[in-house]
Amino acid sequence: MRKNKLLLLISSAAVLLLLVGAAAEENYLREWRRIQAQGRSDEGSIPVQLRQVVNPGLGVADRCVSCHVSMGPGEQGVRGAAVFVPHKPVVHDPADYGCTVCHGGQGQATEKSDAHGDVHFWPEPMLDKSMSYAGCGTCHVALHVPEQAQLRAAELAFERLDCYSCHRVDGKGGTVRPDQGGMEGPNLSRTGLVAYDKEWHAKHTAKSAAASDGPWKKAFRAVGSDDLTLLDTFLATRVAAPQLVSAKSVFLSYGCLGCHKVSGVGGDDGPDLTRAGFKDPGQVSFEHVPGTGSMANWMAEHFRAPASVVVGSQMPAAAVSENEIRQLTFFTLSLRRKELRDVYLPKDRIRAAKFGEREFSADGATLYGAFCAGCHGADGHGRRLSGLVSFPSIANPDFLAIAPDALLTKTIEIGRPGRRMPAWLKADALNADDVKAVIAHIRTLSAAAIESDPHPPRWVKGDAAEGKRLFSSTCSGCHGSYGAGGEGPALNNKVLLESATDHYLVETIKRGRRGTAMSSFLEPSPVRPALTQSDIENLVAYLRSLQGGKS
């Protein structure tokens, strides 16, 4: 009896003690309470209470401001602890928009590690501070971004032409340089978002002409048309997130859209990346990823060696610098595209979704960079990737000298059915103008001018049977029996045979392609005799007989 009574007493007392302890811990010892207790505003100490930013429209209830008090609504003046730093001025006041919309993390949690997503298996960890601007991608899309060379040129043009003397852009320039004759001009950091006066240059010139002295006279000079294009590119891409734009331009330079779709535009061979930034680190394998288990780390390693991170991936390793890998990671993390209520849909998203404006600039270099560079290489010299048929060099001067625009157009528009080259003329990829622009860009990849074709498209009258014999002995080693393709391209392809002129085929065999295994067949080589003009015509006649893939 006494033993049992004592047992009851002691165990009850201990339970009570633990419960009181747990309650005290839950209610008084929380880190945010200690932090708020240090807080001072102009009126004295601040009340210690759970603070939160609620925005039902965005689905946000962020308690981050329980520690980051001075970022909360109406509490900018709170000070006293290291964490009480007002948010740097941004268009979206965190007191309205909350924190997790941009930064990710767990808004409702009230402990630091939980809130920042530093716990194991948290599906949406906070974006690393260096990648905060990737959060813009939750709602925004940057439109009309060019590939990186042009973007760089545009940025340099803005600097070279001393526009910074008067204009402040992304925290640079403006009246900090009065010695250059500058004055306070409009801030241009957001011209890509809010639009700008397309007549600016004419108006600038007029004002400059009217002025007798002062900044308008001293600091402004008329700009040439090339530079004007660059400046327009620059202005169209100012969305107050320069890091994001330059990361996007890297993405648009390595042909990623050739295989991946973003917001419904791009190829079909790889996974859709529209929401790749929300990828759950718990749903991917970190088996071959050294370092921490962060999504940024996974992506960076994936860009370095795709197949070793994702087993069976055919994605080529992006042969780029560490900085570019960082930017690709940054951009992929920014691919969030949250579903939003109409009132919160930003203009750029509306322009993209409702008015068909595209995320990339429509010039040939950018289109080539976005859609073609992945396989044909940024310089057009083709790529050889393990496990895949090698991708032909389209910048080869021997090719460009004899390939008519019609051939290039057909090839891009229809592709090579049954081969890796897809048809690009379609609603979710390129339009007819784009194809023209791409061809114009391809022409610039080599100095070779297109030669005129003296013949009609079909003029060869050779002996196909003789050509067949020659083909098996001379060509099939690379091009496969019946031209089905091997190490070299397939020649029995319907689209190729329909769009290639006889001149193109004959000249290709005669000249070969310098720098490839296809040498000139007019010259003998150690492994075969030279062909004569009639041999070549017989071969072309044989190739013509392969039309439709038949032997």
Place this chain on the structure above:
Amino acid sequence: MTPTTKDALREFSDNLKAVPRRVMETAFRTGPPTTDRTRSTFVFGNVFLHLHAVRTHRWSLKWTTTMGLGIMSVSAFLIALVTGVMLMFYYKPYPEAAYESIKDIHFVVPTGRLIRNLHRWSANLMVVAVILHMARAFYTAAYRKPREYNWLMGIGLLVVTLGLSFTGYLLPWDQLAYWAITIGANIAQSPREITDALGITDYFDPGGFQRLLLLGSDMVGAEALIRFYLLHVMILPLALAALMGVHFWRIRKDGGMVRPADADDQLFRQPREEALPIFTEAPAKTYHLAAIVRGRTSNVGRGPENTVPSMPHLFYAELGVLMVTLLVCLALSLVSDAPLKELANPSVPENPAKAPWYFLGLQEMVAFSAFMGGIGIPSIVLIGLALIPYLDRETEGTGRWFGGPGGWPLVRLSIVLGLAAPILIESFVIRFGWLREWFPSVPQLVITMLNPGTLLTAVYAFFSMWCIRRYGSTRAGALALFTCFLCGFLVLTIVGTYFRGPNWVFYWSPSEWPKH
């Protein structure tokens, strides 16, 4: 005389003042439990307490009699019940939402983490307490007449307890849950091992049917989740409550706790802790309820000398165990969080995918034969357990720890053998492999019949037979066999929990696992 307004008001105020006292009086109609009589009426006048006898034998209150394990099981269940109902306020039984809601409970809901931890720890403690309670009942031979039926109820409770714990495992819908349940479902399907070997799966497929019944679809998905949820929060708790009701009621009907025939003598030899008067000044007879009950009751036909009123003696003890259980759960909950891994992903199997810990002994055997390890041997064990009271009809040693022929020395020997046999077999298998490694083409049916699990069972059975002959007693054989199985369960569970890594390969510690 008509009362004046003033008098009526005074009466009203007097009544108002008397409300607390009157409420107590009407709730406990027989007055404060200060005499033997009122203590008795206190017990049988209360719907919950009257499952207890009004008087309790002092032997039952000795700590060594039961170690409070039965009450501990109930207490753990009660804690799990209360915390479980609390969790239901936030839990949503749909695949993605389930995971999100557990995340919310864990990270956002005030005290949610503590409640979830309490639920998890009380559930685990319940499994442990139920197993230990069964061991206690076995080792004190409490299953013997007249308690045979209650032993069966106890086995039912064990199965339902494991079922409750197992069904709760899926609900967080994380990787851990998903793959543990996938393993469980595959075990349910394991009769296919036999039907496949016989080539009759197309016509007779009890394995596939069991799996389909459990999952409601071909794979662990939304249907499985809602099934497990319903089983976990509704069907199994109701079944458990019903079985528990019978179990408690039978304790009383079967004469309270088992005690040795000489319990009274032993108690008289010890100094009395206190000298409560057995018959107090209230002359009313305390046994009037017992007298009208037919059959065996706790006290009919025996001297009341060694009994004490259940109120308060027994209730102090029971409450004490409840509080100790709560204390243990609370302490564990405050220092150790319930696990929550990444969202379930059917395309990325966990490696190793492990069942809940109490099934890891089975999983260890399942590695060789899903049917034998997951269904065959557990069924043999359960049937064996159920048969014990009907095979052992001896009387020697009832109510004494390790009572019966052989006694503690036999149990000691059984522990040695029970531990040595699985350790040796496991070591052999880990070092040299098993039939499949030696003869890759051996039919699975051969492995189903001849695997470490069946070998171990055979060794134990042989040893048990030997004990029956050696001691000339079924109880001796039961002691040996039960001890051996308990040890085997322990060894296999430890191996499965701590020494098995990816692909169920042996590792000395998880730090040696191939790096992720």
